[in-house]
Amino acid sequence: MMYDCAIIGGGPAGLNAALVLGRARRTVALIDNNEPRNRVTHASHGFLTRDGIEPAEFRRIAYGEVLRYPSVQHWPVEVTDIRSKEQGFEILTMNGELIVARKVILSVGLKEILPEITGLQSMYGRSLFNCPYCDGWELRDKPLVIVSDDPGVYHMAKMIYNWSRDLIVCTNGQVLLTKEQKDQLEAKGIQIIETPIEAFYGPNGLLEQVIFTDDTRIERSGGFIRPKLLPNSLFAKQLGYEASDNGMITADEMGRSTVSGLYVAGDAAYVGPSQLIFAAASGSKAAAAVNMDLTEEDFA
The missing domain is CATH 3.50.50.60 (FAD/NAD(P)-binding domain)
Structure with a gap:
């Protein structure tokens, strides 16, 4: 099947994007290798109603909410390649599986160099x-x-x-x-x-x-x-999106990158406090942009 959207990365940005798209009745492949950057943190703060929560518990609750929507499918696997095609994107996983989607949201976050x-x-x-x-x-x-x-x-x-x-x-x-x-x-x-x-x-x-x-x-x-923060821009060469000098993916305020059909959410597109609430908000905006663009294409 061809999904409406594949989301790569299951942090707060990717999860919130999946939630919004699931509620919009869009078919979603949520692809996540379960290696969040905040896994060394014992508590996360600043997210209303979840202040002080353990990151693992936050993810457990979030996945429980997101996967209530039947059009969202979780793929717990690492992505090894993404290719832009005429009608969307082909995503290859470490297990050799091929996932096809009309749109892609990159929410792969940052890596820390201590x-x-x-x-x-x-x-x-x-x-x-x-x-x-x-x-x-x-x-x-x-x-x-x-x-x-x-x-x-x-x-x-x-x-x-x-x-x-x-x-x-x-x-x-x-x-x-x-x-x-x-x-x-x-x-x-x-x-x-x-x-x-x-x-x-x-x-x-x-x-x-x-x-x-x-x-x-x-x-x-x-x-x-203060660690060095570098984007996990693993697919820059394959996808050809523009990025700033520090590696942050260039995108508009709704997360649309310079490549048609490719969106970005979370820390990889935002320079500022690296907090759950910022990442989740950007995921929500990117999902709204995906849904809006799919709607316009379908009506056209």
Whole structure:
């Protein structure tokens, strides 16, 4: 059969798109390999009625709601190739299955590149986080470290100051801040350390000390890491869509890419806070655009 739409990626963007299209009586192939970026996180925040929910529980509830609609079919498999055809798209899975759809929504999200620091992996998602909107409340008033090798660390420090006044900024060996920026942060009592970090120390994923390459140590109870975020643009060459310099897929406000019939939802098309609520909203908009375009084509 030819589906009305194939959705690649079962995060909040893809799931919300499937929900909207299922309710619109569109046939949907929801293809997801069950490897969400937030799987290391113990709780997700900022989504009304689900604040503090475990990501796995969020997905369980979401899939239960989405798959109530009989026109939505879940394919728990990895996509290996997508090809644009005259009448739609052909999608090949790792199992050798061929899925054909009139439209495709890419909601494949982002991948995180974390700095190679001993101890970081065990603490990431437990006491070290990347989004203050998601986890700032839980770390409020604690002695925190901010780690980034990006010039945006200046604005990050100013923002996190709303949650805690006990901050130390670590640039991990990089000289990123101007004298004026250093003066402004230090005037607020924010210490700046440019020495490279050797390790994070603490039991059970809970940060206690930051250890530097010169063997100095500071005591901290948590903090924020700024990872590099790269789009999972696995099919850029095959599909030929336009993307920005940072790899984000170019799309209009409803998620239409520069390739006819191809839409994008979620973090791969949005530069801003990486939150469930933003991703879900973009999935809803992309689904509405798909339904609108299918309607116009069918009436024409």
